Amino acid sequence: MHDSVIALGSNIGDSLTILEAAVKTLHKVPGITYKNISSWYRTKAVGPPQPDYLNGCVNCLVDIEPFELLKILLETENKFGRERKERWGARTLDLDLLLYDDLILDSPTLQVPHPRMLERAFVMVPLAEIVPDWVEPISRRAIKELVKEVDCSGVCLLTDN
Ligand SMILES: Nc1ncnc2c1ncn2[C@@H]1O[C@H](COP(=O)(O)O)[C@@H](O)[C@H]1O
Numbered sequence: 001m002h003d004s005v006i007a008l009g010s011n012i013g014d015s016l017t018i019l020e021a022a023v024k025t026l027h028k029v030p031g032i033t034y035k036n037i038s039s040w041y042r043t044k045a046v047g048p049p050q051p052d053y054l055n056g057c058v059n060c061l062v063d064i065e066p067f068e069l070l071k072i073l074l075e076t077e078n079k080f081g082r083e084r085k086e087r088w089g090a091r092t093l094d095l096d097l098l099l100y101d102d103l104i105l106d107s108p109t110l111q112v113p114h115p116r117m118l119e120r121a122f123v124m125v126p127l128a129e130i131v132p133d134w135v136e137p138i139s140r141r142a143i144k145e146l147v148k149e150v151d152c153s154g155v156c157l158l159t160d161n
């Protein structure tokens, strides 16, 4: 079993309903067992002008290798009507693999830890809520320390989990 964290985001449609349905969908995948689910946060969009996002993340034990897990995440995004237009553009559902044990992977199709997570408050705030003591393997620093270096002003708690 491998310890992993998946980030979820949505800013098109009924985002809360979409995110909760995505959590249920992933929960049904054989080989994924949830350990903890973060609260949902309303977050200012990073990138081109677009509506606010709802963001959160889940910590799970997975009996699935990283590339297979990525395939499952991309298929789940498609199931929820994800369209790929502009980079960092609005989307019904975004699923990113943030962390996978202490794996460091830099392949053309998959980078772990997610390469931009440390600079993103919409990732770091929910991440620090559920795995504060996880040591990010590149910086070798705990998430609860790394989150202090991010401007969290655009992140607002929506629902407690
Ligand atoms: N860690 C990753 N999680 C999800 N997707 C990843 C990761 N590393 C590389 N990718 C590639 O990014 C695109 C999906 O982009 P999004 O706009 O985040 O959906 C996908 O094709 C992965 O190969």
Ligand SMILES: Nc1nc2c(c(=O)[nH]1)N=C(COP(=O)(O)OP(=O)(O)O)CN2
Binding pocket: 008, 009, 010, 043, 044, 045, 046, 047, 052, 053, 055, 087, 088, 089, 094, 096, 116, 122
């Ligand atoms: N607040 C907020 N802003 C965002 C969000 C998000 O979830 N929340 N996702 C984005 C999409 O980034 P994308 O997945 O296209 O790019 P990446 O490969 O850099 O993660 C772009 N901007």
